[in-house]
């Protein structure tokens with residue numbers, strides 16, 4: 001029936017040219033398309049609905065997106081790659097090259113469809129442009145057009161036959177996509193409106209304005225207010241002022257547009273946005289200070305350098321940068337140095353006497369008196385003839401309880417002869 005086809009095409013032409021005689025472009029053409037429940041290969045591929053071809057509207061013509069039969073939902077979307085200003089959407093349904101109507105088996109699968117514009121692939125996060133509760137087997141058009149002057153990145157076609165929902169008698173039991181072409185007319189760039197997409201949005205800081213009226217619908221990053229006349233509140237920035245500034249040195253010097261801290265970061269933070277704490281082991285303004293001798297993982301507060309888990313042996317203070325006081329050493333400076341020759345040379349860390357022991361003591365820590373019978377510097381001297389060798393002073397060799405018979409002097413080294 002070539003006359004029928006001719007008439008059908010005449011209708012398409014009318015819709016395409018006269019209903020919207022303007023400069024909007026089909027921003028869906030050749031973009032990425034996707035459908036649920038899809039067979040692999042080219043014949044029914046989702047991208048067939050954005051390939052510009054719509055001369056053969058049959059199921060096997062290779063020009064239509066067709067999902068599996070026998071499903072309760074059908075979902076198809078096109079990704080416009082960025083948020084676009086949309087004016088209207090035209091859908092060329094699969095018709096098997098016959099007029100739609102009660103005698104066309106495909107008609108009942110279309111009824112009840114809906115069209116969304118969303119910023120994600122989730123239709124429920126977007127705007128419902130059209131939900132069919134209007135058409136019947138007799139009135140369903142082969143080409144459907146809906147005006148939807150919103151901004152979005154995805155145009156989603158959806159249909160369902162939900163369990164427990166009573167549909168009109170002329171609805172099919174199952175649904176599938178069956179879309180030969182989905183044309184999304186709008187502006188190629190944001191920030192403009194008008195039928196030629198050539199008029200800049202009237203409000204200077206408006207990014208998304210109504211495609212017909214120019215009323216602002218969304219501001220450029222960093223601005224807010226009905227006409228985007230206000231910068232973001234202090235401490236916030238970016239799209240819809242939804243981002244929170246980092247630890248800027250001066251909170252009013254956080255760029256409302258991109259969040260950069262224009263005069264640098266507060267102590268403890270680094271990076272353009274001052275959202276990154278100092279690297280481990282560093283702290284303070286510009287992260288230019290080094291943590292002290294913190295216990296364990298050298299973990300100190302990125303802001304003020306306080307050690308979280310106390311100090312390593314030999315150090316004290318919140319920052320663990322101070323050695324133990326003179327004469328003390330070890331964990332929490334709890335240990336007392338031994339008899340070092342020079343107490344200033346007692347290791348704050350382990351108590352070792354670095355320049356040796358005072359007279360009468362031995363060992364690294366100089367905590368042990370000389371062995372029995374010895375005394376003096378480095379325990380190098382031998383006690384004299386003390387009555388009780390245990391009573392020979394380890395320090396100076398004095399026999400505290402006197403001498404053996406035949407000896408005299410405090411060291412009992414002199415013969416009484």
Ligand SMILES: *[C@@H]1O[C@H](CO)[C@@H](O)[C@H](O)[C@H]1NC(C)=O
Pocket residue numbers: 038039040041042045046047
């Ligand atoms: C549909 O076609 C595109 C591009 O030609 C291809 O990358 C994709 O794999 C096809 N999808 C399926 C389900 O075959």
Ligand SMILES: *[C@@H]1O[C@H](CO)[C@@H](O)[C@H](O)[C@H]1NC(C)=O
Pocket residue numbers: 055056057058060061062097
């Ligand atoms: C559509 O494509 C099918 C399958 O290739 C073919 O049989 C049919 O003749 C085509 N119809 C038209 C109108 O081009």
Ligand SMILES: *[C@@H]1O[C@H](CO)[C@@H](O)[C@H](O)[C@H]1NC(C)=O
Pocket residue numbers: 083117118119125126127150151152153208217218240
């Ligand atoms: C998409 O995001 C833009 C910018 O945030 C917003 O103006 C628009 O309303 C959103 N579109 C939808 C459909 O939610």
Ligand SMILES: *[C@@H]1O[C@H](CO)[C@@H](O)[C@H](O)[C@H]1NC(C)=O
Pocket residue numbers: 134135139
């Ligand atoms: C409802 O269907 C009638 C045809 O029956 C059509 O003229 C009208 O435009 C449709 N309304 C909408 C909102 O699609």
Ligand SMILES: *[C@@H]1O[C@H](CO)[C@@H](O)[C@H](O)[C@H]1NC(C)=O
Pocket residue numbers: 023194195196198
């Ligand atoms: C759109 O462009 C046409 C042709 O260049 C011009 O005649 C018309 O005035 C323009 N319309 C607007 C609203 O700019």
Ligand SMILES: *[C@@H]1O[C@H](CO)[C@@H](O)[C@H](O)[C@H]1NC(C)=O
Pocket residue numbers: 255256257258259260
């Ligand atoms: C961030 O915005 C400020 C103005 O607020 C500008 O000077 C700076 O160059 C921007 N930085 C980047 C990385 O875009």
